[in-house]
Amino acid sequence: MKNLTILVVDDDPVIRRLLQQRLAKEHYEVTIAEDGHVAESLLEQHHYDVVLTDLMMPGGIGGIEVLEIAKQLHPKTEVVLITAHSSVDSAVEAMKKGATDYLEKPINFDELFLRLDKISNLQTILKSAQDLEQAMTVTESAASETIQNLEIEIARKQELLEQLEKVLLDHTLAEDERIEQALSKLSEI
Amino acid sequence: MIKIKPNELKVIAQYIYDISGIHLDQSKSYLFETRLSSIAEELGCNSYQDLYHKAKKDVSKKIEHKIIDAISTNETLFFRDKGPFELMQHKILPEMIDARTPSSAALKTNIKIWSAAASTGQELYSIAIVIKELVNDLSKYNFKLLGTDISDNAISQASYGKYNKFEIERGLDRKILQKYFTLFGDSWKIKDEIRGMVNFRKYNLMQSFAALGKFDIIFCRNVAIYFTLNDRKQLFNRIADSLADDGFLVIGSTESLTGVCPRFVPKRHLRSIFYQKK
Numbered sequence: 001m002k003n004l005t006i007l008v009v010d011d012d013p014v015i016r017r018l019l020q021q022r023l024a025k026e027h028y029e030v031t032i033a034e035d036g037h038v039a040e041s042l043l044e045q046h047h048y049d050v051v052l053t054d055l056m057m058p059g060g061i062g063g064i065e066v067l068e069i070a071k072q073l074h075p076k077t078e079v080v081l082i083t084a085h086s087s088v089d090s091a092v093e094a095m096k097k098g099a100t101d102y103l104e105k106p107i108n109f110d111e112l113f114l115r116l117d118k119i120s121n122l123q124t125i126l127k128s129a130q131d132l133e134q135a136m137t138v139t140e141s142a143a144s145e146t147i148q149n150l151e152i153e154i155a156r157k158q159e160l161l162e163q164l165e166k167v168l169l170d171h172t173l174a175e176d177e178r179i180e181q182a183l184s185k186l187s188e189i
Numbered sequence: 190m191i192k193i194k195p196n197e198l199k200v201i202a203q204y205i206y207d208i209s210g211i212h213l214d215q216s217k218s219y220l221f222e223t224r225l226s227s228i229a230e231e232l233g234c235n236s237y238q239d240l241y242h243k244a245k246k247d248v249s250k251k252i253e254h255k256i257i258d259a260i261s262t263n264e265t266l267f268f269r270d271k272g273p274f275e276l277m278q279h280k281i282l283p284e285m286i287d288a289r290t291p292s293s294a295a296l297k298t299n300i301k302i303w304s305a306a307a308s309t310g311q312e313l314y315s316i317a318i319v320i321k322e323l324v325n326d327l328s329k330y331n332f333k334l335l336g337t338d339i340s341d342n343a344i345s346q347a348s349y350g351k352y353n354k355f356e357i358e359r360g361l362d363r364k365i366l367q368k369y370f371t372l373f374g375d376s377w378k379i380k381d382e383i384r385g386m387v388n389f390r391k392y393n394l395m396q397s398f399a400a401l402g403k404f405d406i407i408f409c410r411n412v413a414i415y416f417t418l419n420d421r422k423q424l425f426n427r428i429a430d431s432l433a434d435d436g437f438l439v440i441g442s443t444e445s446l447t448g449v450c451p452r453f454v455p456k457r458h459l460r461s462i463f464y465q466k467k
Binding site: 147 | 367447
């Protein structure tokens with residue numbers, strides 16, 4: 001199994017089956033949606049690493065809408081559009097809206113696998129950055145607990161030392177009284 | 190990468206200190222190289238000495254600004270450590286609102302907040318979001334939120350309020366993201382209702398703060414660590430001057446004011462600490 005989960009969205013059953021077979025053969029984990037509405041309900045329930053969607057689909061939810069839904073629900077998901085040569089301009093528009101890439105029909109599978117590899121590499125790097133960040137957070141929170149405890153403890157001792165000084169300098173008290181009070185302050189430190 | 194020569198270290202370290210107050214350890218030459226090498230190459234310099242002379246001669250100060258951008262660390266997150274923001278929500282803001290609410294209902298509650306090392310703005314926007322969540326109807330309040338940073342790049346990104354998906358994913362939960370940000374191409378932009386609450390401006394923490402006025406709440410997190418002890422002492426002393434007598438100071442969770450500023454006392458609230466003037 002490759003480390004990417006892929007949602008394929010296409011209204012053409014032939015392309016859908018072809019994509020499913022070829023991606024499964026490369027050991028990707030593939031889910032299929034026959035139109036934008038099915039894709040929407042799947043995206044509401046699951047996270048996919050990659051959404052591979054046809055640009056032009058009937059039924060109100062086309063590729064651009066699938067892209068927008070995916071980005072809203074899962075900012076991390078990468079969206080690759082499949083487009084006819086005649087609609088390359090709209091694919092470029094889609095890139096501006098956050099699509100990672102687009103592929104022209106007929107699909108060149110070597111090209112598709114190459115792009116998926118790139119996405120997979122990027123996700124591996126991101127994952128290790130996240131791991132590092134998590135390790136840093138754990139270290140930082142342990143350090144901050146220690147530092148904050150020390151900070152409070154030092155402030156408390158400082159306050160007692162100031163009270164101790166006051167007692168020792170308080171000439172209205174008899175000497176033994178001063179010593180007695182000072183000793184009691186000292187015991188709190 | 191252009192290697193830095195031992196005799197250049199002292200000159201460059203002093204120059205960086207003069208323009209930014211940032212103290213770079215001269216024993217860590219890689220710090221200079223990783224941050225300045227690409228600027229030097231871009232300007233066609235063959236040494237750091239050369240870069241230094243070009244920067245000094247540049248009256249537009251463009252090179253100086255580039256160097257500051259490269260040297261200053263813009264590592265920041267939305268809600269970086271949850272602690273300070275929970276502290277704001279449960280302790281600092283409610284107390285400040287109580288203290289500043291005027292007896293006449295016709296008057297507004299004025300509260301001034303400063304994020305002293307605002308970087309790309311995430312901290313100040315996080316504070317603004319906490320305020321909006323706590324006080325839904327802002328019409329009775331006059332919150333002034335100021336973010337300052339030494340880096341031009343950081344301030345312009347902060348002012349624009351647009352963040353890419355990597356910046357968004359770190360620290361922001363889905364509900365807050367959907368409520369306060371709009372998807373903008375591949376990025377997310379802070380909504381106007383939050384953007385309108387804050388102001389950003391470029392400011393060097395080595396300068397006097399007199400022009401900024403007094404604040405009720407100051408966040409100065411994870412910036413003083415780049416300064417010498419002496420500069421840190423002076424910084425927090427000037428921060429004490431800029432803070433209202435009953436005001437609150439929040440510093441980085443691994444920072445300490447022990448031996449730095451005796452005018453502040455640490456106080457604990459749940460798992461966080463904040464400082465108030467003695």
